[in-house]
Each structure stands twice: as structure tokens, then as C-alpha cells.
Amino acid sequence: MTTSNREIVRPSRSEPFDAATLRARDFPILNQEIHGHRLVYLDNAATSQKPRAVIEAITRYYEHDNANVHRGVHTLSERATHGYETARARVQAFLGAPSVKEIIFTRGTSEAINLVASTFGHERVDTGDEVLITGLEHHSNIVPWQMLCRARGAKLTVAPIDQRGVVTPEAFAAALTEKTKLVAFSHVSNALGTINPAEQFTALARERGIPVVIDGAQAAPHLKIDVAALGCDFYAFSGHKVYGPTGIGALWGKAEHLESMPPYQGGGEMIRSVTFEETIYNTIPHKFEAGTPNIAGAIGLGAALEYVSAIGLDRIAAHEDELLQQATAAVGALPGIELKGTAPHKAGVLSFTLAAAHPHDIGTILDQRGVAVRAGHHCAQPVMEFFGVPATVRASFGLYNTSEDIEALVAGLQEVVKVFG
Amino acid sequence: MSELSDLYQEVILDHNKRPRNFRTIETPDREAKGYNPLCGDKVAVYVNLEGDRIVDVSFQGAGCAISTASASVMTEALRGMTLAEAEALFQSFHKLVTEGPLALPDDIDLGKLAVFSGVHDYPARVKCASLVWHTVRAALENQNKTVTTE
Structure with missing residues (x-):
């Protein structure tokens, strides 16, 4: 069967937002049973499932357009180049970036942060300087800066979180010193869901002339991003x-x-030209894209951004916020539950521990009921250490989750309490 | 498909709630630490020997129900064994959790350790059960290092 002639129904703003419809129509993977139960996927902060539109865009590319980009004069190469560069323009629109030249494709957020740390960072940060991050960061927004600081003889400093899992603007401002040469923070915390006041943090840094790098890995699926309004220097x-x-x-x-x-x-x-004596580099963004890029991936990403934009990130965010409120109330009411991360502004994440059971046992029991959650340190060990726990259970929500999913989570947790109570 | 109750058997729940030999030994003949960096499970094992016989064995640490119960049941099983018997039991237990009960010869009596038969059906949880066994093995081989699952 070829996939190209199958009709894909695309979402639009004109249809009412209905998660159950989107789930059933657009996400084939969710239409399955796990251990005899309807799959309830609540591990979206780890990775999200892919709509048909994305899967088909990738398949179509490989079935019709595959070739290397920016190289051949033949038709397929032109189509591949067009697809790849159209995807770049979609990223530009998604981020509100002033120019398409400013969009560099990377393997992901980690590579993007490493890119900034090892180029911009190495030029800006010197012996005795400081790089400021926050207590909320994912390892991928800690380790590259640690490596940079070690290489340059600089110091990594941390704006602390409070008991709610919030970095207040006051705490952030207090951590900025005359030695701070670069600031990096997450827009949304992956472990706790806290939404940082990115605009405010950026303004505080820029008042002091300090460039700002924002890790947007968790923000992209939940928030409308506008890099021009944020005022930052880099966004990944x-x-x-x-x-x-x-x-x-x-x-x-x-x-x-x-x-x-x-x-x-x-x-x-x-490159623009290479001799054994000298190389002239290509213009941006190509200067930063060595080697044949992930063309199909970029095209898939473009399709994904088109998909969420067609639904509307504001509607997705409002839906996820409803789920979060429902889950916070229902899970929070269970005996022995401790919620980790109670910031007033959160996006799509409920992190918790249960007195009677270890997160891994909870993860196994929930999985037996078809409910997929993350149990562990969420690549944010300093956050776990702050709360004095080795791990938490994290339920994280996406556009296709429903009230029924939250009910399945709560029923699963009730069974955990029964088994371990 | 296996039932949840095959994994979380009564004995496991009981040993998780009231772990046996959950204490340090002040000046142990042998000790080792184990760490699972993926989930943060930490365990320390202490052993006293008389000749090549295990006369006391205890543990401390924090982990999930499977790892706590595995450590607790293990300390009960190893007490009184010779080093050779302990090594043989390690091999049997390892086979039990990685390959399943059917992989073991019929004449092997695992005693209470048989409650871990269900672990084999949960590949993500095998390391929870086996970490403490790798740790005690390191202690008995007098390796002064931290055992990790990775």
C-alpha cells in the first residue's frame, strides 16, 4: 500500500477543539491496547506521539522526493531542497524569528545548546567569568555550560528554586553579578512544569548587557513562542x-x-570554497550545518509545526491546562501523595511521589493498566536533590490527552495505594 | 501476559515493608556499594565471614520494592552459606531473573527466592532485582568498588 493516495484530514481552527477526535483521527499509535487496556500516553514531556500528517510527510518525502540538498541540479534534489528550506521557514514562523537565515537545524535541543556553548560561549566567556543557569535545568542545559566553564576557567552559578519549584525574578536578579557573561535557562521545566518568566529574566540580563540562551524544549509543545518579544539572543x-x-x-x-x-x-x-591552505565558510545558516542534514526529519518537523499551528497553540495550551487542573486536584487528593512543583504557572506536567511506593513500582503498576508515565530523575538530578528524592513519577500531557486519561491515571494510583498501602 | 500479582507477590510486599537484616555491620569483613544511575537505587552490603562461610550479611539503601525485597530475601538466603554456595546461588538467581524459571534445571531449589520468578517478564525491572546480588558478589570477591548497573 502506498500512503500517498490516502486522504489525510487536517485539523483547522474552524473546527471545535476536541482532543478525543484528534486522538482517534490523527494519532494511529494511540489506537492500541497495552496489557489489555486502552493506551493512555502520559509521557509527553519525554517525547510526544506523531500525527499522521508527520508520518505521511516523511513517507512521502522518501517515496517521491529523496535526494541530497543544495547540491544537484536534478529535479529530486530541487524538491528535497525546497522541502528542507520550506521546513526552515516554518520554524522561523513558529518562533517569530525575524529572518529565516537565523534558523539552524540541529539534532535537537542538546546539540543546539552545545553549539552555542562551544562557539559563542568560548568567545564570550573567559577566566574568572560566570555563566548563570537556574536550579530547574535539565542536564542538557547544565553539562554543556559546565564543560565550557571548565575549559575557560569560568564558574557556573545557579539561581536557586524555592519550595514551589519557582525561580523568582528576585532570586534570578540576585544571582546576576558583574562577572556574569552569559545566561541560560529553560522556558519550561521538564521535571516540574514550571513556566519561567522568560521575558522578565531576559530583560534583567539584557539591562546588564548579558546575552541570553533559552532552552525551549518543553515550551515548544505548550506555549506560543515569540523570540522577538522575548528579547533573547538564542532559543533552542x-x-x-x-x-x-x-x-x-x-x-x-x-x-x-x-x-x-x-x-x-x-x-x-x-563551506563556500576549500583548498588545502584555506577554507571560506558558507553564509548563515549553512555555516552551522556541516554534512548532509536530516532532511526527512526537517520535513517531518515542518509538518508537525504546521499541524500544531493549524489547531492553535493557544487552544492546545488551554486544553492542557484544564487537564493539569483536573489531574492536580484528583491526584493531589489521594492518600500519601506529595506533589513536587507547585508553581502558579505550569505547563502540562504533574510530578509527584507516593509515601508507600517507589516511583518505579508505580510506573510498573500503571503500565500494567495501559498508563504510560515517566518514573525517574527526568534528567534533572539537581531538581530531585533539591526535593530530597531519588525520583518522582511524572505525568505529562499533550493535545490528545482527555479527561478519561486522567481518570485512568487516578484509578491506577488507587490500585498502587491498595497494593502498597 | 503476566499478572501484576506475579511480580508483586505477598512475600515481596512484606520484605519491602519490613526488610530483614536492614542494618550496617560496624566492622565488616567485606563490604561493597551498588548504584543504579538510571533510577537512583543505592545499596550497601556488609558481610562477616568465618573461614569461607558467611556468618552475617546485611544491607542498607533506598530503592523500589523489587530492589528492597531482593536485598532482604538475599541476606536471609546467604547466611550460613560458603562462598562457593553463594556463587552458585548468584548464578541461579541471575538465570531466574534474566531468562526465567524455565531456564533453570529442575533439581534446583531456590527456596524463597522463587518469588522473583515474575521479574523476568518485566525487562525494565531485572536490574532492580539483580543489583544487590552483583553488589554482594563484588563484596565477596573483595572488590572495593561501587557496582553500577550501567
């Missing part, structure tokens, strides 16, 4: 958390920075 996100494929993501950077930064990796594509 991953495709797979926003209903796109794995192995593709993007970095937005201000053109003035990207122009002056040294390349990240050397190879094909990133």
Missing part, C-alpha cells in the same frame, strides 16, 4: 517534543551573533 527546541520526529531540532540565534561566531563543526555544506 527539539522536534520530537512538539509532535515531530526524533533527531531534529532547531536553534534560533540573532543574525549578528551567528555571522560573527566561528563554525561548530567542519565538513560539507558549511
Whole structure:
């Protein structure tokens, strides 16, 4: 069967938002049973499921258009190049970026942050300087800066979180010093769901002339992003958390920075001309895209962004917020539950522990009932350490989750309480 | 498909709630630590020997029900065994949780350890059950390092 002639129904703003319809119509993977139960996928902060529109865009690319980009004069190469560059323009629109030249495709958020740390970071940060992050960060927004600080003899400093899992603007401002040369923070915390006041943090840094890098991995699926309004210097996100494929993501950077930064990796594509004596680098963004890129991934990402934009991120956010309120009330009422992360502004994440049972036992019992959650440290060990726990259970929501899913989660947790109570 | 009750048998729930030999030994003849970086489980095992016989064995640590119960049942099983018997039991237990009960010869009596027969059906949980066994093995081999599952 070829997939190209199957009709894909696409969402639109004109239809009322109905998660159950989107789930059944657009997400084939969710239409299955796990251990005899309807699959309830609540691990969206780890990775999201992919709508038919994304799967088919990738299949169509490989069935009709596959070729290398920016190289051939033949038709397929032109189509592949067109698809790849159209995807870049979709990323630009999604982020509100002033120019398409400012969008660099990467493997994901981690690679994007590593790119900034090892080029821009190395030029800006020197011995005795400080790089400021927050206590909420994912390992991918800690380790690259740690590596940079070690290499440059600089110090990594941390704006602390409070008991709610909030970094207040006061705490953030207090952590900025005269030595701070770079600031990096997550827009939304992956472990707790806290939404940082990104605009305010950015303004505080920029008042002092400090460039700002934002890790948007968890924000992209939940919030409308506008890098121009945020005022930051760099913004990174991953495709797979926003209903796109794995192995593709993007970095937005201000053109003035990207122009002056040294390349990240050397190879094909990133050059204008090469002799054994000298290489002239390509213009941005190609200067930062060494080697044959993940063309199918970029096209899949473009389709994903088109998909969520067609539904409307504001409607997705409102729906997920309803689910979060429902889950917070119902799960919070169970005996022995402790919610971790009670910030007033959260996006799509409910993290908790249960007195009687370890998160891994909870994860196994929920899985037996078809409910997929994450149990562990969520690649944010400093956050776990702050709360004095080795791990939490994390239920995280996406556009296709429903009230029924929350009920299944709560019923599963009631069984945990019964078994371990 | 296996039932949840095959994994969380009464004995396991009981040992999780009231772990046996859950204490340190002040000056142990042998000790080792185990760590599962993926889930944060930590365990320390202490052993006293008389000749090549295990006369006391205890543990401390924090982990899930499977890892706590595995450690607790293990300390009961190993007490009084020789080093060779302990190694043989390690091999049997390892086979039980990685390959399942059918992989073991009929004449092997695992005693209470048989309650871990269900673990084999949960590949993500095998390390929970086996970490403490790898740790005690390191202690008995007098390796002074932290055992990790990764």
C-alpha cells in the first residue's frame, strides 16, 4: 500500500477543539491496547506521539522526493531542497524569528545548546567569568555550560528554586553579578512544569548587557513562542517534543551573533570554497550545518509545526491546562501523595511521589493498566536533590490527552495505594 | 501476559515493608556499594565471614520494592552459606531473573527466592532485582568498588 493516495484530514481552527477526535483521527499509535487496556500516553514531556500528517510527510518525502540538498541540479534534489528550506521557514514562523537565515537545524535541543556553548560561549566567556543557569535545568542545559566553564576557567552559578519549584525574578536578579557573561535557562521545566518568566529574566540580563540562551524544549509543545518579544539572543527546541520526529531540532540565534561566531563543526555544506591552505565558510545558516542534514526529519518537523499551528497553540495550551487542573486536584487528593512543583504557572506536567511506593513500582503498576508515565530523575538530578528524592513519577500531557486519561491515571494510583498501602 | 500479582507477590510486599537484616555491620569483613544511575537505587552490603562461610550479611539503601525485597530475601538466603554456595546461588538467581524459571534445571531449589520468578517478564525491572546480588558478589570477591548497573 502506498500512503500517498490516502486522504489525510487536517485539523483547522474552524473546527471545535476536541482532543478525543484528534486522538482517534490523527494519532494511529494511540489506537492500541497495552496489557489489555486502552493506551493512555502520559509521557509527553519525554517525547510526544506523531500525527499522521508527520508520518505521511516523511513517507512521502522518501517515496517521491529523496535526494541530497543544495547540491544537484536534478529535479529530486530541487524538491528535497525546497522541502528542507520550506521546513526552515516554518520554524522561523513558529518562533517569530525575524529572518529565516537565523534558523539552524540541529539534532535537537542538546546539540543546539552545545553549539552555542562551544562557539559563542568560548568567545564570550573567559577566566574568572560566570555563566548563570537556574536550579530547574535539565542536564542538557547544565553539562554543556559546565564543560565550557571548565575549559575557560569560568564558574557556573545557579539561581536557586524555592519550595514551589519557582525561580523568582528576585532570586534570578540576585544571582546576576558583574562577572556574569552569559545566561541560560529553560522556558519550561521538564521535571516540574514550571513556566519561567522568560521575558522578565531576559530583560534583567539584557539591562546588564548579558546575552541570553533559552532552552525551549518543553515550551515548544505548550506555549506560543515569540523570540522577538522575548528579547533573547538564542532559543533552542527539539522536534520530537512538539509532535515531530526524533533527531531534529532547531536553534534560533540573532543574525549578528551567528555571522560573527566561528563554525561548530567542519565538513560539507558549511563551506563556500576549500583548498588545502584555506577554507571560506558558507553564509548563515549553512555555516552551522556541516554534512548532509536530516532532511526527512526537517520535513517531518515542518509538518508537525504546521499541524500544531493549524489547531492553535493557544487552544492546545488551554486544553492542557484544564487537564493539569483536573489531574492536580484528583491526584493531589489521594492518600500519601506529595506533589513536587507547585508553581502558579505550569505547563502540562504533574510530578509527584507516593509515601508507600517507589516511583518505579508505580510506573510498573500503571503500565500494567495501559498508563504510560515517566518514573525517574527526568534528567534533572539537581531538581530531585533539591526535593530530597531519588525520583518522582511524572505525568505529562499533550493535545490528545482527555479527561478519561486522567481518570485512568487516578484509578491506577488507587490500585498502587491498595497494593502498597 | 503476566499478572501484576506475579511480580508483586505477598512475600515481596512484606520484605519491602519490613526488610530483614536492614542494618550496617560496624566492622565488616567485606563490604561493597551498588548504584543504579538510571533510577537512583543505592545499596550497601556488609558481610562477616568465618573461614569461607558467611556468618552475617546485611544491607542498607533506598530503592523500589523489587530492589528492597531482593536485598532482604538475599541476606536471609546467604547466611550460613560458603562462598562457593553463594556463587552458585548468584548464578541461579541471575538465570531466574534474566531468562526465567524455565531456564533453570529442575533439581534446583531456590527456596524463597522463587518469588522473583515474575521479574523476568518485566525487562525494565531485572536490574532492580539483580543489583544487590552483583553488589554482594563484588563484596565477596573483595572488590572495593561501587557496582553500577550501567
